[in-house]
Amino acid sequence: MRSAPANAELALLLEVTGTPKPGNVDRRREYPDLRFEHFVTGAVGARPGLDLAADATTPLGSAFETAIDGMAEQSGGNTQFGAVLLLTPLLRAAAKNTLDPSGVAAVVEDTTVADTVSFFEAFEHVDVAVDEPPTGMEPLDVRRGSDAASAIEERQLTWGELMARSADRDGVAAEWTNGFTRSFDAAAGIREDEGPIADRASRVFLELLAAEVDTFVVTQHDRETAEAVRERAIAIREGAADPDTVAEEFVERGINPGTTADLVAAALFIALEGGLEI
């Protein structure tokens, strides 16, 4: 039987295998400098950190930082930061045999101030697109990396508390704060679906993208663009738009619904742990 970290790595690989996934890299679409092979290498590189996430004796933030350090060992840049951020507490919950919304909420609740420091350090390994911090929050700008350590210590913010502050504008932070509801729902959808797993990954991606705006698109562009992206996903699902045409539109406009892809990876992990067969 595959271990939980093996399933987490496999989830990252299956996520990028699913096609079509308009706007994102998949096995049929890539950019000259951000290719399918970078995601594959990122998934394999993240593995030692994923192993640590499943080891209850390792601080969770440290496991995350190790995973991102390994993920970044390829020239494509940030491939799976958000996905690994979702997988890390899910892995810890799986290791405790409590891979359910309340179990992962307890993992988030258990995070420490030291975990927050490690989280900031992870940003030193890779360029991650983030919003400007709100007024008054500048000392806690993740782009400061480990320089923010003293501000974190001063405010005594746990990793879970830090994430809660971004929950209204970041889909990954929202999962951390709300018991990973969308990830668990999507996992159930994947298990109920039929056919090749990669096709299910593509369908659940479109379903999630049609349901809520992708916060990464909001960060990179604006809310209006993100709403338009959601409309296009709805149109694809209703058969009113061709996914390949939409993919070309998105690529042309530099639109990557990355947060939605992160959710798919989390959902695939939960589904695999629940017995999804390939």
Added chain:
Amino acid sequence: MRSAPANAELALLLEVTGTPKPGNVDRRREYPDLRFEHFVTGAVGARPGLDLAADATTPLGSAFETAIDGMAEQSGGNTQFGAVLLLTPLLRAAAKNTLDPSGVAAVVEDTTVADTVSFFEAFEHVDVAVDEPPTGMEPLDVRRGSDAASAIEERQLTWGELMARSADRDGVAAEWTNGFTRSFDAAAGIREDEGPIADRASRVFLELLAAEVDTFVVTQHDRETAEAVRERAIAIREGAADPDTVAEEFVERGINPGTTADLVAAALFIALEGGLEI
């Protein structure tokens, strides 16, 4: 830095990512029952065995059997048996800091009769297409699995000696017997090449296929077919045939040059260990 087992797993993943690779599954071509996702799952599943192959305290045959057991945990069947068979002694050589033709020859030389028994046991995990054994060799038919144990013990055949008996008709066994010459040469070719790694994997596949008949095609069809396959690979490399057309021809005739793909995986591993960057 990625560990040697991580690089071996990555080599399996990059091999199947390379496209076009006429006749084989890659990220653009798959069969209804043997899909890209089966190869991805096979690579992740093989990892615990690959870890053991890099651990000098584990008998090599046992590491191989563990890798195949894990690889087989997907419904596509035999995805990477030959590739893992090449990677296993290469990993052991890498763990000893002797990843060169004489170092891996020494690993093969060190194999035992117990390794041969484990090798036979590996065939119980997955259906592998093999030739009928030569006259007088029936007791050593790998399809007998662990039932062949007493015949192996009686003849005191080490794993290396067993492979040597197939070297004239099996390209993987030939590598085992000849210091992995083709794998090392192909690795040098990959490192000297330029551009995306997946494209290099595709080019080196065609180069190897044009150079020698694929023994898996000989086993599944006959030598005449394998020679014709080689001619088509030469034609592609000379620009006289379109790879997509050739791929369709091969798929229609059920031709999978699997041994050549195995060599590409071995070459990618050697290149990654040598510092190939992605």
